Amino acid sequence: MLLYELTSALAAYLLFCTVLLGLTMGSFASCMAWRIAQGEDFLRGRSHCDECGHELTAKELVPVFSWLVQRGRCRWCGSKISVRCPFTELLCAAAFVGIVVGYGVTAQALQYLILTVLLLAVALVDYDTGLIPNGLLLAIIINWAVFTPFLNQSAFLTNLTVGIISALCASIPLLLLSLFMDRILRRESMGGGDIKLFFVCGLYLAMQEVLFLLIVSCIFGLLFAVLTQKKTGDPENPEAFPFGPAIAAGAYVSLLAAKPAVAYYISLFF
Ligand SMILES: [Zn+2]
Structure with a gap:
């Protein structure tokens, strides 16, 4: 309704x-x-x-x-x-x-409301401690697994597969990139928690929406880093800033805007 x-x-x-x-x-x-x-x-x-x-x-x-x-x-x-x-x-x-x-x-709205609360908690904890607790990530996965198979018109397995592939698309390239950057910079370029957060947020999106999530999260991340000047306080990596709030905000915006944004982008070419 x-x-x-x-x-x-x-x-x-x-x-x-x-x-x-x-x-x-x-x-x-x-x-x-x-x-x-x-x-x-x-x-x-x-x-x-x-x-x-x-x-x-x-x-x-x-x-x-x-x-x-x-x-x-x-x-x-x-x-x-x-x-x-x-x-x-x-x-x-x-x-x-x-x-x-x-x-x-709708059931979809309920799932997204729960996700919103969990993302908000992730953002606050990461802002305060520079860490993304696994418990919250697990709650985000459970919220996905409870609702997603039964949403949309498509079949149970299709819904699950789409989510898992999207999650891998959202996290594997970043994992590889961060491993590569770690080697070059000789320090941690991106926290493991951030990559896991991208993974669990990817579960909720379709594959073509993942790129939207990555772009919006990076824009938020830059704005956030410049505006708040907040650092994680990691002594080994003094320049690191908490990326979690930006990813959480990017994921929220993706829930609402990724579908129309992707449709608009495709309409420019066809
Ligand atoms: Zn008091």
Whole structure:
């Protein structure tokens, strides 16, 4: 069911719910990423203030609004809460709206919403630690394997094969290139986590869309490196910057834009 098939009131209500869900899941992704980065168990224990350990009450867990009402500070110890929290929540809400506008209320949309939350967590953890946790990559693979065989009109095996071939197309050339560059530069040119992330994102795309993913991710990577000047902090490789956020953003944009972009590109020639 796509949005234009609904009455405008129903579509507006659905988008409102999507925003609320996006804000909440953004908060969840933020919390999950923080706990993974700190090495805490992210499924257990309640959310708490990083400084004083005060357990957050329901009133303090409302996305964005709690932060605004408390003016970005803990109610107990007054320590600052990063502006990144409400920013992540708003970003997730916007990303959710994009998926629901593009894919409506469908199983495909649900798969992409889950993927969005996982990509957001990957981006945050990589930004903080310079590492892409295998657990999150595995979750992205599981999300693919649970939904993809049953989506589209094509057969179970076709869907699986297309995904795996795309994933290999997205990762093998980079793996070879990075091995080659490592030899020339005599240091690590690209993290193994980045290549694995390209692999799992490739699963969700068709083969011709992989090139779009690679190009968009590289553009985001350059912008990100220039704008944030963020480094991974790897002592052996001081110039390295976290590529994960750019790949995650590239993958998200690919979900929405790769198909029309590839169709447009092909239309230029035929
Ligand atoms: Zn506190």
